[in-house]
Amino acid sequence: MPDPAPDADEPSRAERADATRRGAARRERVRDLTVAGGVLLLVVLVLAAVLLITTGDDAPDEGDGADATPGAGALANSDLGGRVTSEHGIALGDDAAPHRVVVYEDLVSPAGAELAAALGDDLARAVDGGRAVVEYRPVAEDADAVRAANAFAVVLDSAGPRVANTFHDLLVAAAPDGQTPDVETLVDLAVVAGAVENLVRPGIDDLEFEQWVADGAAAARDAGVTGVPTVLLDGEPVTGSPAEVAAAVLAATG
Structure with missing residues (x-):
């Protein structure tokens, strides 16, 4: 007996096979998207964890800045090895x-300017050449000297x-000009030296390292320093x- 004629609405064998292939392809795409989504989610979670750890490490502890000490800024990457010493000084060099040269000084003293002029660039060359390390220990007893020593610490901390x-x-x-450096003068000199104004102005204006400067002056007195330089x-x-x-220092370090 011959097979009955196929219903006109019933899909053909070829159409059923094509539908099966399309369904398999859809399932394959869904599986691929699911895997890709899982990988993307994992990457996002890892990046979030790294960001959380990084920001957690950089977050300041409670009370940071109460007893500010210069050196938290650019110093770690300095090629001159600038660092704050335990004697409230700032050392440059290896x-x-x-040889080690320690200079107790009032940064706005005419006598200090005379010594600096006599040393010229020779001491800096001795430092760069690895023949000497120089440590500046600011001694500030009046408001002008405190302001100048604080500015020095601010610039060191910010710019290296x-x-x-x-x-x-x-x-x-x-210093020999006899003009006391106000905040604007100190900021202008810092910028001329290479500092960024908006990074040093707040610390200069607010005397960020005033206590550190005062502690240095007390340490100098305790060490028996009776005059500067x-x-x-x-x-x-x-x-x-x-x-x-200056001649004696340069003879030893030249």
């Missing part, structure tokens, strides 16, 4: 250098020792006029 060293030289060289070469005081002191 601690393995054969090379810029701070330039700022130091500009500041000391301006006072220079130690390899632990021994160098006496004489600024020109004689």
Whole structure:
């Protein structure tokens, strides 16, 4: 008996096979999208965890800034090895250098300017050449000196020792003019030295490191320093006029 004629509405064998293939393809795409979505979610979760850890490490502890000490900024990456010392000084150079020069100074003192002029660039070259490490210990007893020493610490903390060293030289060289440096003058000198104004102005204006400067002056008194500038070469005081002191230092470190 012949097969009955197929219903006109019933899909053909070819159509059923094509529908099966399309269904399989759809399921394959869904599976691929599901896997891709899972991978993307995992990546997002990992990135979020890394961000949380990073921001957690950078977040300031409660009470940060109460006793500010310079050195948390650019110093760690300095090629001059600038660092704050336990004697409330700022050291530039390699601690393995054969000579250490310590300068107790009032940054706005004419006598300090005379010593700096006698030393010229030779001491900086000795530091760069690895022959000496120099440590500046600001001694500030009046408001003008405190403001200047604080600005030096702010510039060092913000811009690193090379810029701070330039700022130091500009500041000391301006001392014989007899003009006390106000905030604007200090900011202007810092910018000329290479600092970024909006990074140093707040700390200069607010005396961010005032307590550190005061502690340094007290430490100098405790060490027996009775006048500035006072220079130690390899632990021994160098006496004489600024020109004689500079000659002795440069003879040892040149």
